[in-house]
Amino acid sequence: MHVADLTEEQLLALIVPELPLGSSTLLGPGDDAAIVAAPDGRFVVTTDVLVEDRHFRRAWSSGEDVGRRAAVQNLADVAAMGAVPTSLVVTLAVPGELDVAWVVGLARGLAAVCGPLGVGVVGGDLSGSPLVVVSVAAHGDLQGRPPVLRSGARVGDVVAHAGVLGRSAAGLALVDRAAAGGTAGPGDDDVSHDGLVTAYLRPTSPLPAGPEAARAGATAMLDVSDGLLRDAGRMARASGVRLDLHADAFAADVTELANAALAVGADPWAWVLGGGEDHGLLATFGPDAVVPASFRVIGRVESRAADDPAVTVDAVAPAVGPGWDHFAGRPD
Incomplete structure:
Protein backbone atom coordinates (compact mmCIF):
# COMPACT_ATOMS: atom_id res chain seq x y z
CA MET A 1 0.00 0.00 0.00
CA HIS A 2 1.31 3.42 -1.00
CA VAL A 3 0.72 6.85 0.48
CA ALA A 4 -1.33 7.81 -2.60
CA ASP A 5 -3.79 5.02 -1.79
CA LEU A 6 -4.88 6.80 1.41
CA THR A 7 -6.43 10.14 2.31
CA GLU A 8 -4.53 12.43 4.69
CA GLU A 9 -6.94 11.47 7.48
CA GLN A 10 -6.40 7.76 6.85
CA LEU A 11 -2.62 8.18 6.91
CA LEU A 12 -2.79 10.18 10.15
CA ALA A 13 -4.96 7.47 11.65
CA LEU A 14 -2.05 5.07 11.13
CA ILE A 15 0.65 7.46 12.35
CA VAL A 16 -0.81 9.16 15.42
CA PRO A 17 -1.37 6.02 17.53
CA GLU A 18 2.34 5.22 17.18
CA LEU A 19 3.44 8.54 18.71
CA PRO A 20 4.05 9.16 22.44
CA LEU A 21 2.00 11.87 24.12
CA GLY A 22 4.71 13.00 26.52
CA SER A 23 4.60 13.91 30.18
CA SER A 24 4.38 17.69 29.55
CA THR A 25 1.60 17.55 26.97
CA LEU A 26 -1.69 19.15 28.00
CA LEU A 27 -3.39 18.74 24.60
CA GLY A 28 -2.04 16.42 21.95
CA PRO A 29 -2.78 15.90 18.26
CA GLY A 30 -6.30 16.46 16.96
CA ASP A 31 -6.90 20.21 17.20
CA ASP A 32 -5.35 23.09 15.26
CA ALA A 33 -2.43 23.16 17.70
CA ALA A 34 -1.11 21.26 20.68
CA ILE A 35 -0.64 22.67 24.18
CA VAL A 36 2.52 21.85 26.14
CA ALA A 37 3.21 22.92 29.72
CA ALA A 38 5.98 25.47 30.26
CA PRO A 39 6.20 25.73 34.06
CA ASP A 40 9.50 27.63 33.81
CA GLY A 41 7.75 30.47 31.97
CA ARG A 42 10.21 30.01 29.08
CA PHE A 43 10.79 27.25 26.59
CA VAL A 44 13.71 26.27 24.41
CA VAL A 45 12.86 25.77 20.73
CA THR A 46 14.95 24.49 17.83
CA THR A 47 14.32 23.05 14.39
CA ASP A 48 16.15 20.86 11.90
CA VAL A 49 15.38 19.17 8.61
CA LEU A 50 16.27 15.91 6.86
CA VAL A 51 16.08 15.88 3.06
CA GLU A 52 16.18 12.65 1.07
CA ASP A 53 19.37 12.20 -0.96
CA ARG A 54 20.97 15.02 1.00
CA HIS A 55 20.89 13.65 4.55
CA PHE A 56 19.77 10.06 3.94
CA ARG A 57 18.93 7.62 1.17
CA ARG A 58 15.97 5.30 1.25
CA ALA A 59 18.12 2.64 -0.39
CA TRP A 60 19.80 2.06 2.96
CA SER A 61 17.72 3.98 5.52
CA SER A 62 14.43 2.59 6.75
CA GLY A 63 11.63 4.83 7.97
CA GLU A 64 12.54 3.92 11.54
CA ASP A 65 16.18 4.87 10.91
CA VAL A 66 15.14 8.32 9.70
CA GLY A 67 12.66 8.78 12.54
CA ARG A 68 15.31 8.01 15.13
CA ARG A 69 17.81 10.31 13.43
CA ALA A 70 15.30 13.17 13.18
CA ALA A 71 14.46 12.91 16.87
CA VAL A 72 18.05 12.64 18.10
CA GLN A 73 19.46 15.56 16.13
CA ASN A 74 16.76 17.90 17.43
CA LEU A 75 16.71 16.68 21.02
CA ALA A 76 20.50 17.03 21.17
CA ASP A 77 20.17 20.74 20.39
CA VAL A 78 17.70 21.13 23.26
CA ALA A 79 19.99 19.24 25.64
CA ALA A 80 22.94 21.39 24.54
CA MET A 81 21.14 24.42 25.98
CA GLY A 82 20.96 22.65 29.33
CA ALA A 83 17.24 21.98 28.91
CA VAL A 84 15.12 18.86 29.32
CA PRO A 85 13.30 17.98 26.04
CA THR A 86 9.52 18.05 26.28
CA SER A 87 7.93 17.83 22.83
CA LEU A 88 8.35 17.63 19.05
CA VAL A 89 6.22 18.73 16.14
CA VAL A 90 6.98 17.06 12.82
CA THR A 91 6.31 18.13 9.25
CA LEU A 92 6.48 15.28 6.76
CA ALA A 93 6.47 15.70 2.99
CA VAL A 94 6.46 12.46 0.96
CA PRO A 95 5.92 11.21 -2.60
CA GLY A 96 2.67 9.40 -3.27
CA GLU A 97 4.42 6.19 -4.32
CA LEU A 98 6.13 5.83 -0.93
CA ASP A 99 5.11 2.72 0.99
CA VAL A 100 2.80 3.47 3.91
CA ALA A 101 4.88 1.04 5.99
CA TRP A 102 7.88 3.39 5.59
CA VAL A 103 5.88 6.28 7.04
CA VAL A 104 4.61 4.18 9.93
CA GLY A 105 8.20 3.09 10.54
CA LEU A 106 9.26 6.73 10.76
CA ALA A 107 6.62 7.32 13.45
CA ARG A 108 7.89 4.29 15.34
CA GLY A 109 11.45 5.61 15.10
CA LEU A 110 10.39 8.93 16.59
CA ALA A 111 8.58 7.07 19.36
CA ALA A 112 11.54 4.81 20.09
CA VAL A 113 13.67 7.85 20.97
CA CYS A 114 11.02 10.13 22.48
CA GLY A 115 8.90 7.66 24.44
CA PRO A 116 11.50 6.60 27.03
CA LEU A 117 12.35 10.28 27.66
CA GLY A 118 8.76 11.37 28.25
CA VAL A 119 8.92 13.56 25.15
CA GLY A 120 5.65 14.01 23.27
CA VAL A 121 5.28 14.05 19.49
CA VAL A 122 2.33 16.40 19.59
CA GLY A 123 1.51 17.36 16.02
CA GLY A 124 2.81 18.62 12.70
CA ASP A 125 1.79 18.60 9.06
CA LEU A 126 1.66 16.33 6.02
CA SER A 127 2.32 17.28 2.40
CA GLY A 128 3.18 15.75 -0.93
CA ALA A 137 10.76 21.46 15.79
CA ALA A 138 11.73 20.48 19.32
CA HIS A 139 10.96 22.17 22.63
CA GLY A 140 12.57 21.96 26.05
CA ASP A 141 12.21 23.09 29.65
CA LEU A 142 15.06 24.95 31.39
CA GLN A 143 13.60 24.08 34.80
CA GLY A 144 14.48 27.45 36.25
CA ARG A 145 18.13 27.36 35.19
CA PRO A 146 19.80 29.90 32.90
CA PRO A 147 20.48 28.51 29.41
CA VAL A 148 24.01 27.31 28.65
CA LEU A 149 25.20 29.28 25.63
CA ARG A 150 28.08 28.53 23.28
CA SER A 151 29.48 31.99 24.03
CA GLY A 152 30.33 31.42 27.70
CA ALA A 153 33.73 29.68 27.55
CA ARG A 154 36.40 31.51 29.56
CA VAL A 155 40.19 31.29 29.66
CA GLY A 156 41.21 28.63 32.17
CA ASP A 157 38.08 26.49 31.69
CA VAL A 158 38.45 22.83 30.87
CA VAL A 159 36.95 21.46 27.65
CA ALA A 160 34.95 18.26 27.98
CA HIS A 161 32.93 15.98 25.71
CA ALA A 162 30.08 13.55 26.32
CA GLY A 163 29.23 10.86 23.79
CA VAL A 164 31.19 9.27 20.94
CA LEU A 165 33.38 10.69 18.19
CA GLY A 166 33.87 9.51 14.63
CA ARG A 167 31.52 6.53 14.72
CA SER A 168 28.84 7.99 12.48
CA ALA A 169 31.40 9.18 9.91
CA ALA A 170 32.96 5.72 9.93
CA GLY A 171 29.56 4.12 9.37
CA LEU A 172 28.84 6.45 6.45
CA ALA A 173 32.16 5.53 4.87
CA LEU A 174 31.28 1.84 5.16
CA VAL A 175 27.86 2.42 3.60
CA ASP A 176 29.36 4.51 0.79
CA ARG A 177 31.84 1.74 0.02
CA ALA A 178 29.02 -0.80 -0.16
CA ALA A 179 27.02 1.46 -2.48
CA ALA A 180 30.06 1.77 -4.74
CA GLY A 181 30.34 -2.01 -4.98
CA GLY A 182 32.91 -2.55 -2.27
CA THR A 183 32.75 -5.17 0.45
CA ALA A 184 32.12 -2.97 3.48
CA GLY A 185 28.53 -2.10 4.29
CA PRO A 186 25.27 -2.93 6.01
CA GLY A 187 24.57 -6.60 6.57
CA ASP A 188 28.17 -7.74 6.17
CA ASP A 189 29.10 -9.08 9.58
CA ASP A 190 32.79 -9.09 8.76
CA VAL A 191 32.91 -5.36 8.09
CA SER A 192 30.16 -3.95 10.33
CA HIS A 193 32.92 -3.02 12.77
CA ASP A 194 31.10 -3.16 16.07
CA GLY A 195 27.98 -1.31 15.05
CA LEU A 196 29.51 1.58 13.11
CA VAL A 197 26.92 1.34 10.34
CA THR A 198 24.18 1.44 12.96
CA ALA A 199 25.89 4.45 14.55
CA TYR A 200 25.43 6.27 11.24
CA LEU A 201 21.91 5.09 10.49
CA ARG A 202 20.63 5.50 14.05
CA PRO A 203 22.87 7.94 15.94
CA THR A 204 22.36 8.31 19.67
CA SER A 205 23.07 11.24 21.96
CA PRO A 206 23.84 11.48 25.69
CA LEU A 207 20.76 13.68 26.17
CA PRO A 208 20.63 13.58 30.00
CA ALA A 209 24.20 14.90 30.04
CA GLY A 210 23.01 18.33 28.88
CA PRO A 211 20.92 19.20 31.94
CA GLU A 212 23.50 17.43 34.08
CA ALA A 213 26.21 19.74 32.73
CA ALA A 214 24.02 22.78 33.36
CA ARG A 215 23.50 21.74 36.97
CA ALA A 216 27.26 21.27 37.32
CA GLY A 217 27.90 24.84 36.19
CA ALA A 218 28.91 24.39 32.54
CA THR A 219 30.00 27.74 31.14
CA ALA A 220 29.36 26.89 27.47
CA MET A 221 27.91 23.96 25.55
CA LEU A 222 26.81 22.87 22.09
CA ASP A 223 25.78 19.77 20.13
CA VAL A 224 28.59 18.29 18.03
CA SER A 225 26.69 17.73 14.80
CA ASP A 226 29.09 18.91 12.08
CA GLY A 227 32.37 17.59 13.47
CA LEU A 228 34.35 18.31 16.61
CA LEU A 229 36.74 20.84 15.05
CA ARG A 230 34.02 22.80 13.26
CA ASP A 231 31.73 22.95 16.28
CA ALA A 232 34.58 23.67 18.69
CA GLY A 233 35.51 26.54 16.39
CA ARG A 234 31.98 27.91 16.65
CA MET A 235 32.21 27.85 20.43
CA ALA A 236 35.67 29.42 20.43
CA ARG A 237 34.68 32.26 18.10
CA ALA A 238 31.46 32.96 19.97
CA SER A 239 33.42 33.11 23.24
CA GLY A 240 36.43 35.01 21.92
CA VAL A 241 38.84 32.29 23.03
CA ARG A 242 40.89 29.39 21.67
CA LEU A 243 40.06 25.78 22.46
CA ASP A 244 43.23 23.71 22.71
CA LEU A 245 42.36 20.03 22.41
CA HIS A 246 44.68 17.29 23.71
CA ALA A 247 45.56 14.61 21.17
CA ASP A 248 46.02 11.92 23.78
CA ALA A 249 42.37 12.36 24.79
CA PHE A 250 41.36 10.80 21.47
CA ALA A 251 43.72 7.82 21.40
CA ALA A 252 41.00 5.32 22.34
CA ASP A 253 38.63 6.71 19.67
CA VAL A 254 41.28 6.42 16.97
CA THR A 255 42.18 2.88 18.03
CA GLU A 256 38.51 1.85 18.00
CA LEU A 257 38.11 3.06 14.42
CA ALA A 258 41.45 1.87 13.05
CA ASN A 259 40.22 -1.38 11.48
CA ALA A 260 37.29 0.30 9.76
CA ALA A 261 39.58 3.04 8.47
CA LEU A 262 41.93 0.42 7.07
CA ALA A 263 39.01 -1.31 5.33
CA VAL A 264 37.99 1.83 3.44
CA GLY A 265 41.38 3.54 3.13
CA ALA A 266 40.54 6.41 5.48
CA ASP A 267 42.28 8.27 8.28
CA PRO A 268 40.60 7.57 11.64
CA TRP A 269 41.78 10.97 12.91
CA ALA A 270 39.69 12.61 10.18
CA TRP A 271 36.62 10.79 11.48
CA VAL A 272 37.30 11.60 15.13
CA LEU A 273 38.11 15.28 14.65
CA GLY A 274 36.10 16.06 11.52
CA GLY A 275 33.25 13.55 11.36
CA GLY A 276 29.72 14.77 12.08
CA GLU A 277 26.37 13.41 13.23
CA ASP A 278 27.53 11.70 16.42
CA HIS A 279 25.54 14.31 18.38
CA GLY A 280 27.74 14.32 21.43
CA LEU A 281 27.89 17.37 23.67
CA LEU A 282 30.91 19.68 23.88
CA ALA A 283 31.06 21.76 27.06
CA THR A 284 33.40 23.91 29.09
CA PHE A 285 33.59 24.01 32.87
CA GLY A 286 35.35 26.34 35.27
CA PRO A 287 38.68 25.06 36.64
CA ASP A 288 37.13 24.37 40.06
CA ALA A 289 33.96 22.69 38.77
CA VAL A 290 33.30 18.98 39.23
CA VAL A 291 32.97 17.70 35.66
CA PRO A 292 30.08 15.19 35.49
CA ALA A 293 31.04 11.56 35.00
CA SER A 294 29.25 11.50 31.64
CA PHE A 295 31.91 13.88 30.28
CA ARG A 296 35.63 13.37 29.66
CA VAL A 297 38.10 16.24 29.67
CA ILE A 298 39.63 16.73 26.20
CA GLY A 299 41.30 20.13 26.37
CA ARG A 300 41.56 23.58 27.87
CA VAL A 301 40.34 27.07 27.03
CA GLU A 302 43.20 29.44 26.18
CA SER A 303 43.40 33.11 25.25
CA ARG A 304 43.35 33.92 21.54
CA ALA A 305 44.93 36.76 19.62
CA ALA A 306 43.19 38.07 16.51
CA ASP A 307 45.29 35.99 14.10
CA ASP A 308 45.29 32.78 16.17
CA PRO A 309 43.30 29.71 15.03
CA ALA A 310 40.09 29.18 16.99
CA VAL A 311 40.95 25.53 17.68
CA THR A 312 44.32 23.85 18.10
CA VAL A 313 45.42 20.33 18.95
CA ASP A 314 48.33 20.35 21.37
CA ALA A 315 48.77 24.06 20.57
CA VAL A 316 49.12 23.40 16.81
CA ALA A 317 46.55 24.12 14.11
CA PRO A 318 45.19 20.70 13.08
CA ALA A 319 45.85 19.32 9.61
CA VAL A 320 42.48 17.54 9.54
CA GLY A 321 39.67 19.40 7.76
CA PRO A 322 37.20 21.21 10.03
CA GLY A 323 34.10 19.11 9.39
CA TRP A 324 30.89 19.14 7.39
CA ASP A 325 29.57 22.12 5.47
CA HIS A 326 25.94 21.80 4.38
CA PHE A 327 26.21 24.05 1.33
CA ALA A 328 29.52 22.72 0.08
CA GLY A 329 27.86 19.30 0.41
CA ARG A 330 31.03 17.65 1.56
CA PRO A 331 33.50 17.55 4.42
CA ASP A 332 36.01 20.42 4.14
Whole structure:
Protein backbone atom coordinates (compact mmCIF):
# COMPACT_ATOMS: atom_id res chain seq x y z
CA MET A 1 0.00 0.00 0.00
CA HIS A 2 1.31 3.42 -1.00
CA VAL A 3 0.72 6.85 0.48
CA ALA A 4 -1.33 7.81 -2.60
CA ASP A 5 -3.79 5.02 -1.79
CA LEU A 6 -4.88 6.80 1.41
CA THR A 7 -6.43 10.14 2.31
CA GLU A 8 -4.53 12.43 4.69
CA GLU A 9 -6.94 11.47 7.48
CA GLN A 10 -6.40 7.76 6.85
CA LEU A 11 -2.62 8.18 6.91
CA LEU A 12 -2.79 10.18 10.15
CA ALA A 13 -4.96 7.47 11.65
CA LEU A 14 -2.05 5.07 11.13
CA ILE A 15 0.65 7.46 12.35
CA VAL A 16 -0.81 9.16 15.42
CA PRO A 17 -1.37 6.02 17.53
CA GLU A 18 2.34 5.22 17.18
CA LEU A 19 3.44 8.54 18.71
CA PRO A 20 4.05 9.16 22.44
CA LEU A 21 2.00 11.87 24.12
CA GLY A 22 4.71 13.00 26.52
CA SER A 23 4.60 13.91 30.18
CA SER A 24 4.38 17.69 29.55
CA THR A 25 1.60 17.55 26.97
CA LEU A 26 -1.69 19.15 28.00
CA LEU A 27 -3.39 18.74 24.60
CA GLY A 28 -2.04 16.42 21.95
CA PRO A 29 -2.78 15.90 18.26
CA GLY A 30 -6.30 16.46 16.96
CA ASP A 31 -6.90 20.21 17.20
CA ASP A 32 -5.35 23.09 15.26
CA ALA A 33 -2.43 23.16 17.70
CA ALA A 34 -1.11 21.26 20.68
CA ILE A 35 -0.64 22.67 24.18
CA VAL A 36 2.52 21.85 26.14
CA ALA A 37 3.21 22.92 29.72
CA ALA A 38 5.98 25.47 30.26
CA PRO A 39 6.20 25.73 34.06
CA ASP A 40 9.50 27.63 33.81
CA GLY A 41 7.75 30.47 31.97
CA ARG A 42 10.21 30.01 29.08
CA PHE A 43 10.79 27.25 26.59
CA VAL A 44 13.71 26.27 24.41
CA VAL A 45 12.86 25.77 20.73
CA THR A 46 14.95 24.49 17.83
CA THR A 47 14.32 23.05 14.39
CA ASP A 48 16.15 20.86 11.90
CA VAL A 49 15.38 19.17 8.61
CA LEU A 50 16.27 15.91 6.86
CA VAL A 51 16.08 15.88 3.06
CA GLU A 52 16.18 12.65 1.07
CA ASP A 53 19.37 12.20 -0.96
CA ARG A 54 20.97 15.02 1.00
CA HIS A 55 20.89 13.65 4.55
CA PHE A 56 19.77 10.06 3.94
CA ARG A 57 18.93 7.62 1.17
CA ARG A 58 15.97 5.30 1.25
CA ALA A 59 18.12 2.64 -0.39
CA TRP A 60 19.80 2.06 2.96
CA SER A 61 17.72 3.98 5.52
CA SER A 62 14.43 2.59 6.75
CA GLY A 63 11.63 4.83 7.97
CA GLU A 64 12.54 3.92 11.54
CA ASP A 65 16.18 4.87 10.91
CA VAL A 66 15.14 8.32 9.70
CA GLY A 67 12.66 8.78 12.54
CA ARG A 68 15.31 8.01 15.13
CA ARG A 69 17.81 10.31 13.43
CA ALA A 70 15.30 13.17 13.18
CA ALA A 71 14.46 12.91 16.87
CA VAL A 72 18.05 12.64 18.10
CA GLN A 73 19.46 15.56 16.13
CA ASN A 74 16.76 17.90 17.43
CA LEU A 75 16.71 16.68 21.02
CA ALA A 76 20.50 17.03 21.17
CA ASP A 77 20.17 20.74 20.39
CA VAL A 78 17.70 21.13 23.26
CA ALA A 79 19.99 19.24 25.64
CA ALA A 80 22.94 21.39 24.54
CA MET A 81 21.14 24.42 25.98
CA GLY A 82 20.96 22.65 29.33
CA ALA A 83 17.24 21.98 28.91
CA VAL A 84 15.12 18.86 29.32
CA PRO A 85 13.30 17.98 26.04
CA THR A 86 9.52 18.05 26.28
CA SER A 87 7.93 17.83 22.83
CA LEU A 88 8.35 17.63 19.05
CA VAL A 89 6.22 18.73 16.14
CA VAL A 90 6.98 17.06 12.82
CA THR A 91 6.31 18.13 9.25
CA LEU A 92 6.48 15.28 6.76
CA ALA A 93 6.47 15.70 2.99
CA VAL A 94 6.46 12.46 0.96
CA PRO A 95 5.92 11.21 -2.60
CA GLY A 96 2.67 9.40 -3.27
CA GLU A 97 4.42 6.19 -4.32
CA LEU A 98 6.13 5.83 -0.93
CA ASP A 99 5.11 2.72 0.99
CA VAL A 100 2.80 3.47 3.91
CA ALA A 101 4.88 1.04 5.99
CA TRP A 102 7.88 3.39 5.59
CA VAL A 103 5.88 6.28 7.04
CA VAL A 104 4.61 4.18 9.93
CA GLY A 105 8.20 3.09 10.54
CA LEU A 106 9.26 6.73 10.76
CA ALA A 107 6.62 7.32 13.45
CA ARG A 108 7.89 4.29 15.34
CA GLY A 109 11.45 5.61 15.10
CA LEU A 110 10.39 8.93 16.59
CA ALA A 111 8.58 7.07 19.36
CA ALA A 112 11.54 4.81 20.09
CA VAL A 113 13.67 7.85 20.97
CA CYS A 114 11.02 10.13 22.48
CA GLY A 115 8.90 7.66 24.44
CA PRO A 116 11.50 6.60 27.03
CA LEU A 117 12.35 10.28 27.66
CA GLY A 118 8.76 11.37 28.25
CA VAL A 119 8.92 13.56 25.15
CA GLY A 120 5.65 14.01 23.27
CA VAL A 121 5.28 14.05 19.49
CA VAL A 122 2.33 16.40 19.59
CA GLY A 123 1.51 17.36 16.02
CA GLY A 124 2.81 18.62 12.70
CA ASP A 125 1.79 18.60 9.06
CA LEU A 126 1.66 16.33 6.02
CA SER A 127 2.32 17.28 2.40
CA GLY A 128 3.18 15.75 -0.93
CA SER A 129 6.70 16.10 -2.35
CA PRO A 130 8.94 14.51 -4.99
CA LEU A 131 11.33 13.54 -2.16
CA VAL A 132 10.93 12.66 1.50
CA VAL A 133 11.48 15.71 3.71
CA VAL A 134 11.25 15.49 7.50
CA SER A 135 11.27 18.77 9.42
CA VAL A 136 11.16 18.71 13.21
CA ALA A 137 10.76 21.46 15.79
CA ALA A 138 11.73 20.48 19.32
CA HIS A 139 10.96 22.17 22.63
CA GLY A 140 12.57 21.96 26.05
CA ASP A 141 12.21 23.09 29.65
CA LEU A 142 15.06 24.95 31.39
CA GLN A 143 13.60 24.08 34.80
CA GLY A 144 14.48 27.45 36.25
CA ARG A 145 18.13 27.36 35.19
CA PRO A 146 19.80 29.90 32.90
CA PRO A 147 20.48 28.51 29.41
CA VAL A 148 24.01 27.31 28.65
CA LEU A 149 25.20 29.28 25.63
CA ARG A 150 28.08 28.53 23.28
CA SER A 151 29.48 31.99 24.03
CA GLY A 152 30.33 31.42 27.70
CA ALA A 153 33.73 29.68 27.55
CA ARG A 154 36.40 31.51 29.56
CA VAL A 155 40.19 31.29 29.66
CA GLY A 156 41.21 28.63 32.17
CA ASP A 157 38.08 26.49 31.69
CA VAL A 158 38.45 22.83 30.87
CA VAL A 159 36.95 21.46 27.65
CA ALA A 160 34.95 18.26 27.98
CA HIS A 161 32.93 15.98 25.71
CA ALA A 162 30.08 13.55 26.32
CA GLY A 163 29.23 10.86 23.79
CA VAL A 164 31.19 9.27 20.94
CA LEU A 165 33.38 10.69 18.19
CA GLY A 166 33.87 9.51 14.63
CA ARG A 167 31.52 6.53 14.72
CA SER A 168 28.84 7.99 12.48
CA ALA A 169 31.40 9.18 9.91
CA ALA A 170 32.96 5.72 9.93
CA GLY A 171 29.56 4.12 9.37
CA LEU A 172 28.84 6.45 6.45
CA ALA A 173 32.16 5.53 4.87
CA LEU A 174 31.28 1.84 5.16
CA VAL A 175 27.86 2.42 3.60
CA ASP A 176 29.36 4.51 0.79
CA ARG A 177 31.84 1.74 0.02
CA ALA A 178 29.02 -0.80 -0.16
CA ALA A 179 27.02 1.46 -2.48
CA ALA A 180 30.06 1.77 -4.74
CA GLY A 181 30.34 -2.01 -4.98
CA GLY A 182 32.91 -2.55 -2.27
CA THR A 183 32.75 -5.17 0.45
CA ALA A 184 32.12 -2.97 3.48
CA GLY A 185 28.53 -2.10 4.29
CA PRO A 186 25.27 -2.93 6.01
CA GLY A 187 24.57 -6.60 6.57
CA ASP A 188 28.17 -7.74 6.17
CA ASP A 189 29.10 -9.08 9.58
CA ASP A 190 32.79 -9.09 8.76
CA VAL A 191 32.91 -5.36 8.09
CA SER A 192 30.16 -3.95 10.33
CA HIS A 193 32.92 -3.02 12.77
CA ASP A 194 31.10 -3.16 16.07
CA GLY A 195 27.98 -1.31 15.05
CA LEU A 196 29.51 1.58 13.11
CA VAL A 197 26.92 1.34 10.34
CA THR A 198 24.18 1.44 12.96
CA ALA A 199 25.89 4.45 14.55
CA TYR A 200 25.43 6.27 11.24
CA LEU A 201 21.91 5.09 10.49
CA ARG A 202 20.63 5.50 14.05
CA PRO A 203 22.87 7.94 15.94
CA THR A 204 22.36 8.31 19.67
CA SER A 205 23.07 11.24 21.96
CA PRO A 206 23.84 11.48 25.69
CA LEU A 207 20.76 13.68 26.17
CA PRO A 208 20.63 13.58 30.00
CA ALA A 209 24.20 14.90 30.04
CA GLY A 210 23.01 18.33 28.88
CA PRO A 211 20.92 19.20 31.94
CA GLU A 212 23.50 17.43 34.08
CA ALA A 213 26.21 19.74 32.73
CA ALA A 214 24.02 22.78 33.36
CA ARG A 215 23.50 21.74 36.97
CA ALA A 216 27.26 21.27 37.32
CA GLY A 217 27.90 24.84 36.19
CA ALA A 218 28.91 24.39 32.54
CA THR A 219 30.00 27.74 31.14
CA ALA A 220 29.36 26.89 27.47
CA MET A 221 27.91 23.96 25.55
CA LEU A 222 26.81 22.87 22.09
CA ASP A 223 25.78 19.77 20.13
CA VAL A 224 28.59 18.29 18.03
CA SER A 225 26.69 17.73 14.80
CA ASP A 226 29.09 18.91 12.08
CA GLY A 227 32.37 17.59 13.47
CA LEU A 228 34.35 18.31 16.61
CA LEU A 229 36.74 20.84 15.05
CA ARG A 230 34.02 22.80 13.26
CA ASP A 231 31.73 22.95 16.28
CA ALA A 232 34.58 23.67 18.69
CA GLY A 233 35.51 26.54 16.39
CA ARG A 234 31.98 27.91 16.65
CA MET A 235 32.21 27.85 20.43
CA ALA A 236 35.67 29.42 20.43
CA ARG A 237 34.68 32.26 18.10
CA ALA A 238 31.46 32.96 19.97
CA SER A 239 33.42 33.11 23.24
CA GLY A 240 36.43 35.01 21.92
CA VAL A 241 38.84 32.29 23.03
CA ARG A 242 40.89 29.39 21.67
CA LEU A 243 40.06 25.78 22.46
CA ASP A 244 43.23 23.71 22.71
CA LEU A 245 42.36 20.03 22.41
CA HIS A 246 44.68 17.29 23.71
CA ALA A 247 45.56 14.61 21.17
CA ASP A 248 46.02 11.92 23.78
CA ALA A 249 42.37 12.36 24.79
CA PHE A 250 41.36 10.80 21.47
CA ALA A 251 43.72 7.82 21.40
CA ALA A 252 41.00 5.32 22.34
CA ASP A 253 38.63 6.71 19.67
CA VAL A 254 41.28 6.42 16.97
CA THR A 255 42.18 2.88 18.03
CA GLU A 256 38.51 1.85 18.00
CA LEU A 257 38.11 3.06 14.42
CA ALA A 258 41.45 1.87 13.05
CA ASN A 259 40.22 -1.38 11.48
CA ALA A 260 37.29 0.30 9.76
CA ALA A 261 39.58 3.04 8.47
CA LEU A 262 41.93 0.42 7.07
CA ALA A 263 39.01 -1.31 5.33
CA VAL A 264 37.99 1.83 3.44
CA GLY A 265 41.38 3.54 3.13
CA ALA A 266 40.54 6.41 5.48
CA ASP A 267 42.28 8.27 8.28
CA PRO A 268 40.60 7.57 11.64
CA TRP A 269 41.78 10.97 12.91
CA ALA A 270 39.69 12.61 10.18
CA TRP A 271 36.62 10.79 11.48
CA VAL A 272 37.30 11.60 15.13
CA LEU A 273 38.11 15.28 14.65
CA GLY A 274 36.10 16.06 11.52
CA GLY A 275 33.25 13.55 11.36
CA GLY A 276 29.72 14.77 12.08
CA GLU A 277 26.37 13.41 13.23
CA ASP A 278 27.53 11.70 16.42
CA HIS A 279 25.54 14.31 18.38
CA GLY A 280 27.74 14.32 21.43
CA LEU A 281 27.89 17.37 23.67
CA LEU A 282 30.91 19.68 23.88
CA ALA A 283 31.06 21.76 27.06
CA THR A 284 33.40 23.91 29.09
CA PHE A 285 33.59 24.01 32.87
CA GLY A 286 35.35 26.34 35.27
CA PRO A 287 38.68 25.06 36.64
CA ASP A 288 37.13 24.37 40.06
CA ALA A 289 33.96 22.69 38.77
CA VAL A 290 33.30 18.98 39.23
CA VAL A 291 32.97 17.70 35.66
CA PRO A 292 30.08 15.19 35.49
CA ALA A 293 31.04 11.56 35.00
CA SER A 294 29.25 11.50 31.64
CA PHE A 295 31.91 13.88 30.28
CA ARG A 296 35.63 13.37 29.66
CA VAL A 297 38.10 16.24 29.67
CA ILE A 298 39.63 16.73 26.20
CA GLY A 299 41.30 20.13 26.37
CA ARG A 300 41.56 23.58 27.87
CA VAL A 301 40.34 27.07 27.03
CA GLU A 302 43.20 29.44 26.18
CA SER A 303 43.40 33.11 25.25
CA ARG A 304 43.35 33.92 21.54
CA ALA A 305 44.93 36.76 19.62
CA ALA A 306 43.19 38.07 16.51
CA ASP A 307 45.29 35.99 14.10
CA ASP A 308 45.29 32.78 16.17
CA PRO A 309 43.30 29.71 15.03
CA ALA A 310 40.09 29.18 16.99
CA VAL A 311 40.95 25.53 17.68
CA THR A 312 44.32 23.85 18.10
CA VAL A 313 45.42 20.33 18.95
CA ASP A 314 48.33 20.35 21.37
CA ALA A 315 48.77 24.06 20.57
CA VAL A 316 49.12 23.40 16.81
CA ALA A 317 46.55 24.12 14.11
CA PRO A 318 45.19 20.70 13.08
CA ALA A 319 45.85 19.32 9.61
CA VAL A 320 42.48 17.54 9.54
CA GLY A 321 39.67 19.40 7.76
CA PRO A 322 37.20 21.21 10.03
CA GLY A 323 34.10 19.11 9.39
CA TRP A 324 30.89 19.14 7.39
CA ASP A 325 29.57 22.12 5.47
CA HIS A 326 25.94 21.80 4.38
CA PHE A 327 26.21 24.05 1.33
CA ALA A 328 29.52 22.72 0.08
CA GLY A 329 27.86 19.30 0.41
CA ARG A 330 31.03 17.65 1.56
CA PRO A 331 33.50 17.55 4.42
CA ASP A 332 36.01 20.42 4.14
